[in-house]
Amino acid sequence: MGTKSKYQMKVVNGDFGYVLEDVPHLTDYIPNLPTYDNPLRSNPAYSVVKQYFVDMDDTVPQKIVVHKDSQRGVHFRRAGPRQKVYFNSDDVRACIVTCGGLCPGLNTVIREIVHSLDYMYGVDKVLGIEGGYRGFYAKNTINLTPKLVNDIHKRGGTILGTSRGGHDTKKIVDSIQDHGINQVYIIGGDGTLKGADIIYEEIRRRGLKVVVAGIPKTIDNDIPIIDKSFGFDTAVEEAQRAINAAHVEAQSAENGIGVVKLMGRYSGFIAMYATLASRDVDCCLIPESPFFLDGSGGIFEFVKKRLREEGHMVIVIAEGAGQELLAAENSNAGSEQDASGNKLLQDVGLWISHKIRDHFEKKLKMPITLKYIDPTYMIRAVPSNASDNVYCTILAQSCVHGAMAGYTGFTSGIVNGRQTYLPFNRITEKQNNVVITDRMWARLLASTNQPSFLSTKRQHSQSQLLDGDDNESEITGKQNTSTA
Numbered sequence: 391m392g393t394k395s396k397y398q399m400k401v402v403n404g405d406f407g408y409v410l411e412d413v414p415h416l417t418d419y420i421p422n423l424p425t426y427d428n429p430l431r432s433n434p435a436y437s438v439v440k441q442y443f444v445d446m447d448d449t450v451p452q453k454i455v456v457h458k459d460s461q462r463g464v465h466f467r468r469a470g471p472r473q474k475v476y477f478n479s480d481d482v483r484a485c486i487v488t489c490g491g492l493c494p495g496l497n498t499v500i501r502e503i504v505h506s507l508d509y510m511y512g513v514d515k516v517l518g519i520e521g522g523y524r525g526f527y528a529k530n531t532i533n534l535t536p537k538l539v540n541d542i543h544k545r546g547g548t549i550l551g552t553s554r555g556g557h558d559t560k561k562i563v564d565s566i567q568d569h570g571i572n573q574v575y576i577i578g579g580d581g582t583l584k585g586a587d588i589i590y591e592e593i594r595r596r597g598l599k600v601v602v603a604g605i606p607k608t609i610d611n612d613i614p615i616i617d618k619s620f621g622f623d624t625a626v627e628e629a630q631r632a633i634n635a636a637h638v639e640a641q642s643a644e645n646g647i648g649v650v651k652l653m654g655r656y657s658g659f660i661a662m663y664a665t666l667a668s669r670d671v672d673c674c675l676i677p678e679s680p681f682f683l684d685g686s687g688g689i690f691e692f693v694k695k696r697l698r699e700e701g702h703m704v705i706v707i708a709e710g711a712g713q714e715l716l717a718a719e720n721s722n723a724g725s726e727q728d729a730s731g732n733k734l735l736q737d738v739g740l741w742i743s744h745k746i747r748d749h750f751e752k753k754l755k756m757p758i759t760l761k762y763i764d765p766t767y768m769i770r771a772v773p774s775n776a777s778d779n780v781y782c783t784i785l786a787q788s789c790v791h792g793a794m795a796g797y798t799g800f801t802s803g804i805v806n807g808r809q810t811y812l813p814f815n816r817i818t819e820k821q822n823n824v825v826i827t828d829r830m831w832a833r834l835l836a837s838t839n840q841p842s843f844l845s846t847k848r849q850h851s852q853s854q855l856l857d858g859d860d861n862e863s864e865i866t867g868k869q870n871t872s873t874a
């Protein structure tokens with residue numbers, strides 16, 4: 391499965407280092423397409439709003455912290471309704487599919503796409519593709535009406551179902567053609583959007599007037615560029631219940647230890663924000679920050695210190711943390727994959743709980759009471775909270791405006807608080823990670839007062855990284871949503 395785009399990125403250069411990384415448009419490969427007045431122009435709810443329609447020249451900067459002499463840098467196209475649209479509402483046949491793991495807010499996004507298409511643009515033909523990508527060719531479709539989806543935002547999961555694997559480009563695009571679909575809305579994470587990019591390329595190769603629009607979904611918040619992903623706030627909020635339970639258990643026992651595992655395959659954002667929000671957490675372990683157990687500066691030493699000082703402690707660990715330690719003990723670990731090709735992880739929460747018990751009870755003969763809580767799937771299954779519901783609505787509306795305006799091969803996403811259209815490859819080319827040389831991780835360390843757990847060798851290379859560093863994200867080559 392290739393991830394490199396066949397088509398050149400649309401880049402526009404301007405004065406003082408201004409760069410616009412634009413998204414593709416149907417007219418890039420189909421000339422002389424007719425345009426229509428946006429039906430919102432005659433809609434009293436919108437026409438009274440001053441500057442409701444987005445100026446064609448409006449763009450949003452990627453970096454908002456600038457120096458006096460900074461170049462203007464990379465910009466993205468501002469999302470929102472355009473004066474002219476490239477579809478006659480009666481001709482639109484849209485479809486929606488959800489792929490990958492669950493995330494709070496999926497149903498809200500589905501609902502809002504259906505409602506936006508109908509209430510804003512008068513589009514009433516919207517098909518639901520069931521069960522992820524393979525649903526295009528292996529399942530029946532369902533008709534999504536505003537009435538059918540009216541209450542679904544109150545439920546967790548996705549009413550359409552989802553799956554991993556099953557991305558067969560030819561079969562998917564054949565099915566899009568067979569159904570006469572001309573707007574494809576794809577909701578999913580990094581894997582899904584790589585798949586969406588390939589679908590867009592095949593549609594373009596066939597010269598079809600079909601737009602492919604994505605909405606980035608990831609509970610792990612591992613998609614770059616965007617401020618954060620929908621469902622993330624809900625996940626952080628829901629994680630508080632597990633942390634609170636772990637704290638109550640730990641506090642009530644002699645030498646009580648609560649261990650909570652949270653999602654985060656490669657990115658520890660949920661663990662970091664849940665820790666910062668809770669204040670009951672003594673130690674937060676994430677994939678980006680390696681740790682070791684035994685010896686000076688290790689986990690065991692810190693646990694002992696906290697138990698001596700406080701009598702109890704809470705550890706939050708992201709599922710992807712310490713995987714290299716597990717792999718070192720079990721050579722088979724890490725070789726298995728799910729249907730999408732994602733590495734299957736070992737249960738690090740269970741592993742660290744055993745290690746702590748063995749160390750204190752067997753080696754040090756020190757009684758402890760350890761309770762391990764794994765709330766991961768409970769967190770993922772809840773409906774989105776109020777702020778995520780608002781966020782999902784804005785994402786869905788922006789996406790519909792973009793599709794009606796003829797943009798394709800794009801996702802909608804919030805960059806520095808503004809809705810934008812982002813080219814697929816820009817958000818699939820790398821992953822968003824916690825930058826441990828960044829101020830947000832420093833804030834966490836200041837809040838838990840935990841050591842860095844880096845070995846002396848690693849600390850040295852880390853400090854070399856920081857020497858003369860005035861922009862951590864550039865130096866680590868990673869995106870940085872955590873800087874505030």
Ligand SMILES: Nc1ncnc2c1ncn2[C@@H]1O[C@H](COP(=O)(O)OP(=O)(O)O)[C@@H](O)[C@H]1O
Binds near residue numbers: 391393490491584585
């Ligand atoms: N590189 C890729 N090219 C094409 N399709 C992909 C690619 N990676 C994943 N997919 C497809 O995208 C869907 C979801 O991917 P997955 O990694 O499971 O979840 P997520 O989108 O949440 O990261 C699956 O149906 C999978 O087959």
Ligand SMILES: O=P(O)(O)OC[C@H]1O[C@](O)(COP(=O)(O)O)[C@@H](O)[C@@H]1O
Binds near residue numbers: 492655
């Ligand atoms: O058991 P599943 O469905 O494979 O999901 C587990 C994975 O899903 C995630 O929540 C995120 O997955 P996505 O890439 O699909 O967003 C990870 O944190 C976790 O490892």
Ligand SMILES: [Mg+2]
Binds near residue numbers: 579581
């Ligand atoms: Mg993924």
